[in-house]
Amino acid sequence: MLREGHEVSCLDEDPEAHARLEVNLDRSWEDSGGQFTVGTGLEEEALTSAGIERAGAFIASTDGDNTNIVIAQIAKRKFNVPTVIARILDPLRAEWYERQGLHTVCPTRVAIDMLEGAVREGARRDGGGPDGSAEAA
Amino acid sequence: MYIIVVGAGKVGWNLARELLEKEHEVTVIENDRRRYLTVEQELEHNVSYGDASELWVLERAGIQRADMVIAVTGDDEDNMLICQVAREKYQVERIIARVNNPRNRAHFDLLGIKPSVSATDLILRLLEHEVPEYGLVHLLDLQEEQLEIIEILLGKDSGITGRRVGDLQMPDGSLLISILRNGKGFVPGPDTVLEVGDEVLAVLDPGREDDLKELFGPGGNGAG
Numbered sequence: 001m002l003r004e005g006h007e008v009s010c011l012d013e014d015p016e017a018h019a020r021l022e023v024n025l026d027r028s029w030e031d032s033g034g035q036f037t038v039g040t041g042l043e044e045e046a047l048t049s050a051g052i053e054r055a056g057a058f059i060a061s062t063d064g065d066n067t068n069i070v071i072a073q074i075a076k077r078k079f080n081v082p083t084v085i086a087r088i089l090d091p092l093r094a095e096w097y098e099r100q101g102l103h104t105v106c107p108t109r110v111a112i113d114m115l116e117g118a119v120r121e122g123a124r125r126d127g128g129g130p131d132g133s134a135e136a137a
Numbered sequence: 138m139y140i141i142v143v144g145a146g147k148v149g150w151n152l153a154r155e156l157l158e159k160e161h162e163v164t165v166i167e168n169d170r171r172r173y174l175t176v177e178q179e180l181e182h183n184v185s186y187g188d189a190s191e192l193w194v195l196e197r198a199g200i201q202r203a204d205m206v207i208a209v210t211g212d213d214e215d216n217m218l219i220c221q222v223a224r225e226k227y228q229v230e231r232i233i234a235r236v237n238n239p240r241n242r243a244h245f246d247l248l249g250i251k252p253s254v255s256a257t258d259l260i261l262r263l264l265e266h267e268v269p270e271y272g273l274v275h276l277l278d279l280q281e282e283q284l285e286i287i288e289i290l291l292g293k294d295s296g297i298t299g300r301r302v303g304d305l306q307m308p309d310g311s312l313l314i315s316i317l318r319n320g321k322g323f324v325p326g327p328d329t330v331l332e333v334g335d336e337v338l339a340v341l342d343p344g345r346e347d348d349l350k351e352l353f354g355p356g357g358n359g360a361g
Contacts, residue, residue, distance in 0.1 A: 070218065073248060092192045093222075
């Protein structure tokens, strides 16, 4: 998104995460126009210093579903960020929160769809079983 | 009443025990396998293994017919969301959530998770009560009703001792309701004279504490 010319600010509780942002960048993350803040999404001061008050979009994609759901709601209700997206691995809850008006992305659902597609594609190409069906492993 | 308790730590386990003694129907949900096996030896079928963040685990525990959900895990996000889902998806009427880190309390309020209970806040309240230097003690906070009851100890340096209650200019939105003197409480009249050592109880709108502190403190003269 930085390459597309957006202004991107990352918040992570691990200071080391900064190094990962610079992989495949010619310049430093900051020189490329990025911002990095150490803290968690549950700390309002951290969100504020990461610039949430002027954000056009907020993505909650920590490795914890519950953390993402909570901080996405904070971004939405407290800071009124126009576009808020939460990563939720659990498909059942992703579906329910989506219905409650929270924009969610469920990597599990996406992976299931892709794997199903790959199985069908493979079965079509390789002829599959005797009745044309394939077994998922 | 059918009550689901989430988290079988010290709080959850003892809570479940008490509720069972009071003849409620209880299911405790615990997601740590070892803890579950320990607790299961005593609570038997009243404890269920699983992560209560997941909807199917709540449904297996019968959340559709639960009258109350109490979330007391050691994780604030879990407690918040379990209560949110219980109320908004399963229409459970009563929820109680434990706040582990008092700094997260605002998030519970933001998501409408009430009441929430924080051990740290409770201890702070007790501390305020035990340590008179704090001067002003919260006895009761009714957040919904926007009312609180406080207690102020009149020290030697209080500017209003020796004055009649009728002469006090209580700030708007506050009312003096009772005086505790020598271990006995009474409702003061206009002619009651305030003494050093009196514990004064007042009911007030939230946010009026500082006005009262000023009135009853060293600088206050209380006179109209």
